[in-house]
Amino acid sequence: MSVTNRFSESTLMATLMQLLLWIGLWYISKVHGVAKFTNIECLSGDLNFTTISLCRLYAVKRDVVEMSLRANVIYWPKGRIAMRMQLLKKASGYKPFLYNIYQSDVCEYLEKRNHPFVNIILNSFGNRTNVNKCPIPSEIILEHFRFPVKVLDRIPLPSGDYGLFTTFSSLKKELVQVKVYFTLTEYR
Template sequence: MKFLLLVYVFLIGKSHGYVRLTNLKCDIFDRSFVEFPECRLKVLGRGVIGANIHFKFLKLPINRMVIRFNAYRKLSGYHPFLFNVSKDLCHALKYPNRLDVLYYFYNAFSPYSNLNHTCPYNNDVYIRKCILNDRMFSKVPLPKGTYMLTVEMDDGIKNWVSTVSVYFDIDVD
């Protein structure tokens, strides 16, 4: 009886799909503000791909930064999908809101990052071995497909300085 219960729990808890990073692209518009010494995907194991990003800020301290999240779904080209949100990062980290889309993204990648305090930032920001799994998308069930998430950064004076584009596939039942 215990064996059947364990098999049942194992089969129910097992995912029948995948969520996988496919590409990562970092673009710089203002080279006097930020650099990306590292922006790449790395294979961590069989079927496990992690993202490594190193933000090197050249104008320190960072007291205000506006970020814009855009989600796109690939149909016949990438089309806007689900949300397009702009937020002041320093304010959002100081006063977290569970109803905000930034809150969910921050909680998803914070275990992989050193972005764990509010402004001012006087050091580089790292995201190391960030992997996607199907549990991250349990609160927002997305249909199967190919997606692109862009994060655009503003220096706080209405100048867009960089864009990070993350491409991923979702195939979760």
């Protein structure tokens, strides 16, 4: 076997490997799935701060669930309102998965929009909420919000059950916690 034949065989092998890699990536990109909300919990840690009048999921179709939330802020604390957003995955209970973000000032975040994961979540609300900038209104509304399936293009997650826990606090005192549970099921 000559040097030329070996070179052409290795070039052919490299080209074949690249082709197989591209076919594999194309196949993976064609995986679609169903994502839907499964539960929501809204907990008020301080009833003098807020009352939650609506915290509910509505089944629209078999695989479509909408979330609605209404909270009335009774008084605003004197300090900053901090936010912690955690993504958890179910595996013998809900365990931390990928994200645990702490924003020390919600108004500062709403002005700067400086965290990609939080941006993806809050931008998916679109015109379904009245919270877009400060000052935050005294009645916080999120209505008929469906799971944003397009978000999964930016944050690919494996199949499973997840929880997105968001906690608002002031002066190290927990004021409100919203726990949103959802499930992802892949199919081809």
